[in-house]
Amino acid sequence: MGDLMIHITLGAMRYVDPEVDQLGRDHVGWDANMDDEALFRANRGCWVLGERADREQYALLSAQGTVRQAIEIDSLLPVSGGRRAMAGRYLSAGHPVYDAYVGKPQPVEPTRNPVTYFDSPHAARECGCGCGVPVTLGWFLTGHEQKALHDRVAKIGTVHQFIEWFDRVHTGAEPVTLSKIVCIAPHANAKKECSAHGTAAGCTPLVADVVLRDAASEHIAWAVCVRWLKENRDAVIWLERNPGVAALFELS
Ligand SMILES: [Zn+2]
Ligand SMILES: [Zn+2]
Incomplete structure (x- = not known):
């Protein structure tokens, strides 16, 4: 799991020939009337997804400057022409990646290339204290590094006892x-x-x-x-x- 997320900019919906389309679709792109399932099926491919995409767990689909869908990627399937399609599922409200992005302005500047990568704190990370809450910046929710630290101190004793214990372990004098x-x-x-x-x-x-x-x-x-x-x-x-x-x- 990396810290990058895939961002894909969709054009307006257009019809394609299912006999020719590699995923057998009759339309691609975004339209306000499409539901999540339709949006996913229309746009899970076929994109130029290089090697770096193999490391990524999530993709966002945006149209007209707004994120329309967040996808959890299981794998990338090759289609002809060197492009690939995402196998996976679209996310719903309650998933941290959905909640962070869907319905909000797209997190990347518009570019000529529909596929871009952006650094997302939601790409993989949960608070380092073990509370399970995803963090948007750094490794901890505000204040949770103190909680994480003091939980560990309490397992040994007082701060003084913790420091003595740590110094002994750190110098190899005591088994961890x-x-x-x-x-x-x-x-x-x-x-x-x-x-x-x-x-x-x-x-x-x-x-x-x-x-x-x-x-x-x-x-x-x-x-x-x-x-x-x-x-x-x-x-x-x-x-x-x-x-x-x-x-x-x-x-x-
Ligand atoms: Zn926490
Ligand atoms: Zn001794």
Whole structure:
């Protein structure tokens, strides 16, 4: 899916010979009395659509300076003479591309060539926050980048905890996968380096063993320093729920 959309300028309706027309039509072009189905059938071809058209998902049909129809393209079918016809469907009210363009002034300057391409924010994009709303400019609805960001911060904890976590992940010191703590116990396994902060951090001493579970594995054995027990949000919560275990470590 690209950011370009196909724009096709239609002339006034005219009759053609269905014996000669490659799509068997008896008329092409636009007339105010044509309904959506008629408009689509009359004008889905036959156009000079180059390679770039293969990347595009939508086409607009305009006449007399107004967008008359928006088409969702499934494929482009070759017809003779190097032209092609669109296979797909015309869109109705409620579809973001329809709502953005149909019945409104055509979004491109008139040109000699009926087929043009224009940069459309509606060509493919929905708001980056995941709300599903199409965006007209940039990647987010106004304010939604803040929402998207804070949703992610909240998954880790406070802004401070998020930044610490991000810095650890970003430097490769902590796996990106969020995992769940199965249990925490005094350090007894064979690990000699802090699993949370990595070799470079040189955390000493290691005080606890942590068993984690994530999407990929049921049993991941870590050894960690006391700082991790105090700072990791999941560890703090787990130790709050298991005060008997928490009492084994010097956390204050
Ligand atoms: Zn959004
Ligand atoms: Zn550590």
